[in-house]
Amino acid sequence: MTDSSSKSALAIHWFRQDLRLSDNPALTAAVKVGKLLPIYILDDQNSGEHKMGGASRWWLHYSLTALNKSLQGKLRVFHGDATEILPRLAQETGTKTVTWNRCYEPWRINRDKKILTDLEHLGVEVISTNGSLLWEPWDVLKADGTPYRVFTPFYRKGCLKGTAPRKPIKVPENITFSDDKGTGAAVTISDLSLLSSNWDIKKSPDWVPGEKGAQDRIRYFLDNGIKGYNKGRDFPAAEKCSNLSPHLHLGEISPHQIWYSLAFQAHLLESGEDLDQFQMELAWREFSYSLLFYNADLPDTNLQKKFDYFQWRKDETALQAWQTGNTGIPFVDAGMRELWQTGFMHNRVRMVAASFLVKNLMIDWKEGARWFWDCLVDADLANNSASWQWVAGCGADAAPYFRIFNPATQGVRFDPKGEYTRKYVPELAGLPDKWLFNPWEAPKEVLDAAGIVLDETYPAPIVDLKTSRQRALDAFSDMKEKQPS
Ligand SMILES: Cc1cc2nc3c(=O)[nH]c(=O)nc-3n(C[C@H](O)[C@H](O)[C@H](O)COP(=O)(O)OP(=O)(O)OC[C@H]3O[C@@H](n4cnc5c(N)ncnc54)[C@H](O)[C@@H]3O)c2cc1C
Missing domain, CATH: 1.10.579.10 (DNA Cyclobutane Dipyrimidine Photolyase, subunit A, domain 3)
Incomplete structure (x- = not known):
C-alpha cells in the first residue's frame, strides 16, 4: 500500500458490514478505479429503533480501530445521516465512483436506494457487490419464484443445488490512498462514543474484534472445534462452536472465506457429518436473511x-x-x-x-x-x-x-x-x-x-x-x- 500515485481517479469505498480488506469485492472494485478514500458512517438516524445495541457498539469500536490500522490510519469516520454525508462527500471530492457491499436490513435497503438515486443524479457511479451472503435472497427461490418458508428445502434444493458460492478474493494489491478529504465533519473513532454503555465485556479476554481476530478465530476452530462439532456443538462447556458470529455480523470475515476454508480442511475430518452440520448452521444464517429480506416486518410482527x-x-x-x-x-x-x-x-x-x-x-x-x-x-x-x-x-x-x-x-x-x-x-x-x-x-x-x-x-x-x-x-x-x- 502506498500513499502517492500517478492514478488520478478517486473512489470512495463505504465500509458497512464488511470491516475487512480480504475477500471484499467492493473494496477491490474501488481500488481498481484509482485512489481510495475509505469511509465509515455511524448512521443512528436512519436505523430508527434498530440502531446498534450497546454490546455491538463495544465490538464496533475495536473493529473500526483494527480496520483503521490496516488502512494506515486513512479511514475517515462520520457520525450522522448517511443520505446527507455520502452525496456531499462525493461532490466535495469530485468522486465519480462509490462502492459498497450490499446490506439486507430493511432500513438499510431503503436508505441505500435513496443514496443510489441521489448519487446517480450527481453523475456518480455506484458499484454494489455481494460481500456477506453465500447466496443472495433473490438467488434462492422456489420453482414458482416465491421465497422458501421451510429451511430444509431452502438449503438442500435452493442453496446446494444452485450456483456454488464464489471463491474468496485476496486483499487488493497496491492500494493508494487519496489525501482529498472534503470539508465534511469527519470525527475520530473515539468521538463516536461507542464504549459509553455499562458493559463488562472485558471479562471475556478471548474476544479480539477485527479482521485478524476473525482469522485467528477460524484457524483455532479448524484446529480444535470442527472435529466433533456435530455432537459437541450442543454442549456449552465443550467449546466446540466457532464463536464466529460477531465477526460475521460486522463482516470481519466473509461466509465465503469460512465456507472454503472448511471445504479445504474436509479431508482431515474423520466423518463428513461435522462439516455438513457446520455448513448447515451457516445456511441458517442465509435462511434468516432471506426471511428478513422478504418479510421486512420480521423484527416486529409475528410471521404466523x-x-x-x-x-x-x-x-x-x-x-x-x-x-x-x-x-x-x-x-x-x-x-x-x-x-x-x-x-x-x-x-x-x-x-x-x-x-x-x-x-x-x-x-x-x-x-x-x-x-x-x-x-x-x-x-x-x-x-x-x-x-x-x-x-x-x-x-x-x-x-x-x-x-x-x-x-x-x-x-x-x-x-x-x-x-x-x-x-x-x-x-x-x-x-x-x-x-x-x-x-x-x-x-x-x-x-x-x-x-x-x-x-x-x-x-x-x-x-x-x-x-x-x-x-x-x-x-x-x-x-x-x-x-x-
Ligand atoms: C433466541 C436466539 C437469538 C439469536 N440471536 C442471534 C443474533 O442476534 N445473531 C446471531 O448471529 N445469531 C443469533 N442466534 C443464532 C445462534 O445462537 C448464533 O448464531 C450462534 O450461537 C453463534 O455462535 P457460533 O458463532 O459459535 O456458532 P456456530 O455453531 O459456530 O455456527 C457458525 C455460524 O453459523 C451461524 N448460525 C449458527 N446457528 C445459527 C442459527 N440458529 N441461526 C442463524 N445463524 C446461525 C452463525 O453465523 C454462526 O456464527 C440466536 C439464536 C437464538 C435461539
Missing part, C-alpha cells in the same frame, strides 16, 4: 398471524429476573449471566433461555429480542428476529409452540458435569450434580452442606415449571379458539 391472538403476560418483575439471571432456574440464569458478562450466549442456552421467557413466563418474544439486541456482541437483525420467532413458534419453520423445553432437564442433558452452570452461577457450585439444575427439590441437608439458602443466597424459582408449562399450553389453545376461522 394467528399469534396476534396470543395473550402475552405483562410482568416487569419476571422480565427483570430473567434479564439479570435471577429466575431461580440455574441453566437459564447461567445463560443470562453469560450474556451480560461476555456479550455472548451459547446457542443451546439461547434456545432454553428464550423458551423459558416466552413459554414459562409467557412474556412476548419481542421483549426478549430487544434485550438480546442490546446485550449480544453478535446482535444481528436477521438472525435475532428469525431465531426468536423460531423459539416462540410464530416464525417460519418454527419449533411448535406446544414443544416446551424443560430447562432443568436441558441442563442435565447438555451440561452433564455442571461446568458451565457452576461457572456462571457460582453460588450453586457446592451442590452435587444431582441437584444443580433443580435446587428447589434438593433436601435441606444437601442445601445446608452447599451453603445455600433459597431466596437468600440464590432465588427460589419465580415460576413452577410444571404449572407454567400447562398455563402456556392453555394459552396456546385459547389462541387457536380466538382466531377467526
